[in-house]
Amino acid sequence: MKELPLGWAEVELGHVASLIRGVSFPRSARRATSATGHVACLRTTNVQSSVTWDDLWFIPTEFVKNSQQYLQPGDVLISMANSLELVGKVAQIRSDESLPAVPGAFIAAIRTLEAASIDPAFLFYQLQLRSVRESIRQTASTTTNISNISAPAVLATGLVIAPFSEQRRIVAEIEEHLSRIDAACVGLGTVCVKVASYVAHMFERAVSEAPHTEFRRVLAAPLANGRSVPTASSGFPVLRLTSIRNARVDLSEFKIGAWDARQAEPFLVTEGDLLIVRGNGSLRLVGRAGLVQDVSSPVAFPDTLIRAKLDSGVALPAYVARAWHTHVVRSQIEAAARTSAGIYKINQTDIENLRIPLPPLPVQEHLTSSADAVEGPAAQAHAAIERSIHMAARLRQAILKKAFEGRLVPQDPNDEPASVLLERIRTARAQAPARRAPPKREVRA
Numbered sequence: 001m002k003e004l005p006l007g008w009a010e011v012e013l014g015h016v017a018s019l020i021r022g023v024s025f026p027r028s029a030r031r032a033t034s035a036t037g038h039v040a041c042l043r044t045t046n047v048q049s050s051v052t053w054d055d056l057w058f059i060p061t062e063f064v065k066n067s068q069q070y071l072q073p074g075d076v077l078i079s080m081a082n083s084l085e086l087v088g089k090v091a092q093i094r095s096d097e098s099l100p101a102v103p104g105a106f107i108a109a110i111r112t113l114e115a116a117s118i119d120p121a122f123l124f125y126q127l128q129l130r131s132v133r134e135s136i137r138q139t140a141s142t143t144t145n146i147s148n149i150s151a152p153a154v155l156a157t158g159l160v161i162a163p164f165s166e167q168r169r170i171v172a173e174i175e176e177h178l179s180r181i182d183a184a185c186v187g188l189g190t191v192c193v194k195v196a197s198y199v200a201h202m203f204e205r206a207v208s209e210a211p212h213t214e215f216r217r218v219l220a221a222p223l224a225n226g227r228s229v230p231t232a233s234s235g236f237p238v239l240r241l242t243s244i245r246n247a248r249v250d251l252s253e254f255k256i257g258a259w260d261a262r263q264a265e266p267f268l269v270t271e272g273d274l275l276i277v278r279g280n281g282s283l284r285l286v287g288r289a290g291l292v293q294d295v296s297s298p299v300a301f302p303d304t305l306i307r308a309k310l311d312s313g314v315a316l317p318a319y320v321a322r323a324w325h326t327h328v329v330r331s332q333i334e335a336a337a338r339t340s341a342g343i344y345k346i347n348q349t350d351i352e353n354l355r356i357p358l359p360p361l362p363v364q365e366h367l368t369s370s371a372d373a374v375e376g377p378a379a380q381a382h383a384a385i386e387r388s389i390h391m392a393a394r395l396r397q398a399i400l401k402k403a404f405e406g407r408l409v410p411q412d413p414n415d416e417p418a419s420v421l422l423e424r425i426r427t428a429r430a431q432a433p434a435r436r437a438p439p440k441r442e443v444r445a
Helices: 120-126 130-137 151-155 164-207 261-267 317-323 327-336 348-352 361-403 418-431
Strands: 009-012 017-021 038-042 057-060 076-079 090-092 101-103 107-112 141-143 146-148 158-161 212-214 231-239 254-257 274-277 289-291 305-308 338-340 343-345 355-357
Touching: 009 418, 017 151, 076 120, 090 120, 101 107, 107 120, 107 151, 120 158, 120 164, 120 361, 130 158, 158 418, 164 317, 164 361, 231 261, 274 317, 289 317, 305 348, 317 355, 317 361, 327 355
Parallel strands: 038 101
Antiparallel strands: 009 158, 017 107, 038 057, 076 090, 076 107, 141 146, 212 355, 231 254, 274 289, 274 305, 338 343
16 A cells, blocks of 8 residues: 555545435426426436536425435535446535535435545546446446445545645645646547538438338347446456447447356347447437447447447448438437436337438449548547547546645645644534434425
């Protein structure tokens, strides 16, 4: 174990913060617009790199059991139930956020016990460290395609605490570095979106007059769900949900699963397969699809994806991959998707019944090659942008790692050691009377 910087201490999260579970309520109670006696309720889809305030639900305040469930500036939201890739994801409530609001049942709020000793942002950035996030994810239990983490597991997460003054200096330095990285990523992302939007618009106009055919009629084999496989240090590779991007499958986005080649064989992907996302916390992302191209080494697909093998004598896979993301197909997917536990899902029957624009094969080939010709020059720039974004993500982790090793800002030997502030927190907790549940408060929207 590495030696801690001078004045630092190791601690479990539960010794410096409380975990406030979200509000449970019946599905019938939610509404999409604000009203008197209702309060905004955040969901897993609102926990992004920062808290997003669109696509909100509003619920009656009668379901808020106590005032502690109302979010406060500085609270760190954590996704308690999500896909394995997203469970444990965090975002922080800023001082200018649109409160009042409460967390929903599948997220929780981490709140520091003593603001004068622990900077909430210091916890927030530390919880973004890859090593810390992975330690939380390893505690998750997974059923079907949903992973859950427990409150005790989150509170047992091991962290490091610096002297309070140093915490503030570290947070300021992190935010100065990350603000530049985030601004660059926003610019790069905007370019990617504009390129993709132009090509999609051109293709959509070209197929607008094409006859529609049920998707089941272009299949060469029945649709197949993948298999749920736990992560392992050795085994056989299986794709991650994040492999689906830009209507393609990134075969480098995989994990090692706890199974062997024989067990994985029925789930191996081949060139021309269309992989479709079964479920997602966001309606606009459920049913996304990617085309498998150039399989250089064997890899399987997981239970979060559905495989479609296409009859190339009826529909060109490259054409279908583009047509899949047209408005006419997307609108059908979103209409068919059903939500359960905050996750939108689509099944094989829904997919088979979709109607896709399908002109004759020569027209499909012409449209696809025309789109490729437009996209080709942009693809190299897009790839360079993707590499830059990946580099930015690695740089972000490097900055965080350096910060929580005590190497980002100079230390001050006059700072009060973390051991002293932790003892102060322990004493305050020991002396605090048993708390009763605070009364609910009326909130008018």
